[in-house]
Amino acid sequence: MIQSQTVKTERHFQRFTRLERIMHILMIISFMSLALTGMTLKFSYTGWAVILSHVFGGFQFAGYIHRAAAVVMFGIFVLHLYDVVFTKRREYGSWKALLLGPNTMLPQKKDLQDFKDSMRWFLGRGPRPQYGRWTYWEKFDYFAVFWGIFVIGSTGLTLWFPEFFTNFIPGWMLNVATIIHSDEALLATGFIFTVHFFNTHLRPEKFPMDLVVFTGRMPVHELKLDKPAEFEKLKADGTLKDYLVEPYPPVVIRAIRVFAWAALATGFMAVIWIIYAMIFAYR
Numbered sequence: 319m320i321q322s323q324t325v326k327t328e329r330h331f332q333r334f335t336r337l338e339r340i341m342h343i344l345m346i347i348s349f350m351s352l353a354l355t356g357m358t359l360k361f362s363y364t365g366w367a368v369i370l371s372h373v374f375g376g377f378q379f380a381g382y383i384h385r386a387a388a389v390v391m392f393g394i395f396v397l398h399l400y401d402v403v404f405t406k407r408r409e410y411g412s413w414k415a416l417l418l419g420p421n422t423m424l425p426q427k428k429d430l431q432d433f434k435d436s437m438r439w440f441l442g443r444g445p446r447p448q449y450g451r452w453t454y455w456e457k458f459d460y461f462a463v464f465w466g467i468f469v470i471g472s473t474g475l476t477l478w479f480p481e482f483f484t485n486f487i488p489g490w491m492l493n494v495a496t497i498i499h500s501d502e503a504l505l506a507t508g509f510i511f512t513v514h515f516f517n518t519h520l521r522p523e524k525f526p527m528d529l530v531v532f533t534g535r536m537p538v539h540e541l542k543l544d545k546p547a548e549f550e551k552l553k554a555d556g557t558l559k560d561y562l563v564e565p566y567p568p569v570v571i572r573a574i575r576v577f578a579w580a581a582l583a584t585g586f587m588a589v590i591w592i593i594y595a596m597i598f599a600y601r
């Protein structure tokens with residue numbers, strides 16, 4: 319009883335800015351739309367794709383939704399690059415501090431060590447590593463989006479504007495682009511809805527769901543447990559208090575949960591569809 323009261327009134331640590339949270343929500347909506355409409359087109363000969371196509375207003379309209387969602391995704395990407403430049407100016411002062419400091423998203427030696435120590439920990443042969451602000455799997459997920467935008471986005475554009483691109487590339491490359499776009503998209507969808515979902519929501523420390531990317535904040539005791547190196551650093555340099563905020567009221571959390579559960583459920587359904595389509599219906 320005493321403990322639950324402590325947790326309830328505990329102040330929270332601000333991990334994500336408002337813009338980052340909005341971008342992640344838009345990313346979820348655009349990615350889900352792209353994945354569902356894309357799979358409906360790819361597996362158009364299956365019964366469930368026909369049902370989904372009715373939801374989207376027909377196969378042709380699924381293609382329009384796909385393109386609109388792609389524009390949103392490109393927009394988020396550009397906005398994120400702008401935000402990185404802005405964050406560098408506002409918080410770090412130099413590229414060196416942003417890219418080589420303790421909060422960097424770039425892979426560091428510590429990430430390799432954390433990875434090895436994590437394997438030992440999984441096997442019960444060592445303690446949980448002292449993860450910092452960004453763990454090795456969070457960095458991997460972050461750069462996977464860059465790779466995806468580059469590979470899926472560029473091939474998607476060639477499918478969208480074939481007349482324009484065939485001014486520069488031979489026609490057969492459009493066939494190659496379709497295969498790359500289609501299979502890489504399937505890989506991305508499979509990865510996000512299994513590995514990313516597991517790492518963020520289903521691992522024992524966070525099960526069944528981590529709301530931090532929606533609320534932007536987490537209880538301080540959770541920061542201490544989950545990202546001990548970051549907690550110790552903030553405590554040591556006396557800046558932890560600058561990040562302390564009040565938790566959201568329960569009604570806001572409930573609304574967020576509804577959205578997050580809907581996204582998780584859609585993702586899991588998509589995985590089941592992909593597995594079914596690959597095993598029983600692939601042409």
Ligand code: HEM
Nearest residue numbers: 352353356357359360381388391471474475477478500503
């Ligand atoms: C972000 C930029 C993207 C652009 C510009 C783009 C564009 C396109 C276009 C123009 C098509 C052809 C649609 C039609 O026939 O009407 C297509 C098909 C497809 N897209 Fe995308 N797309 C993008 C991202 C994605 C993503 C993120 C996914 C999945 C996660 C995805 C999955 C698919 C699939 C599975 C198909 C069907 C391919 C096939 O027929 O085998 N796309 N895309």
